Amino acid sequence: MDVKLVMFKGDGQRKDFAIVNDRTVIGRGEDCALRVPLLSVSRRHCEVIKGEEELRVRDLASSNGTYVNNRRVNEKVLKAGDRLAIGPVVFTVQLDGEPEQIRPIKMKLQQAGAEAPVVEAEEIVDLEADMGGEESDPIAALEALAANHGEEEEEEDKKKE
Numbered sequence: 502m503d504v505k506l507v508m509f510k511g512d513g514q515r516k517d518f519a520i521v522n523d524r525t526v527i528g529r530g531e532d533c534a535l536r537v538p539l540l541s542v543s544r545r546h547c548e549v550i551k552g553e554e555e556l557r558v559r560d561l562a563s564s565n566g567t568y569v570n571n572r573r574v575n576e577k578v579l580k581a582g583d584r585l586a587i588g589p590v591v592f593t594v595q596l597d598g599e600p601e602q603i604r605p606i607k608m609k610l611q612q613a614g615a616e617a618p619v620v621e622a623e624e625i626v627d628l629e630a631d632m633g634g635e636e637s638d639p640i641a642a643l644e645a646l647a648a649n650h651g652e653e654e655e656e657e658d659k660k661k662e
Contacts, residue, residue: 504549504556506535506585506592509605518592525549526561527587541565542588549579556596558585
């Protein structure tokens, strides 16, 4: 199963994060496979579990919760096109190339203490403006991670050959 978590930068540029391992921990901690360097994201926020026939997300007792399609979840099977929100970052789940077309979305952060982030479909995400200066440029940090992730995959492919 080919799994990608897709997000969009404020300028509408798409970023794909391939999920290649059976378990991928997402969080702000340095030991996480996919780092989201924001204070609203727990050090070990959630994990994506890739099985033979299904993909699951499991919250790892995060402070602010893990959301699938605007609903807080402890554990949930993910389907193609689901929106996975981790802090202010929203990923669209792509399984085996489905959905083929993914539209940018816009996240609006609710007031402090509010339960779930609010996702408005079919608009562009602008984390830099919506975050209100929580941390410096998380998009650049995620881009760097995507670049490093691609390099790691290339190295793994070379080792397999």
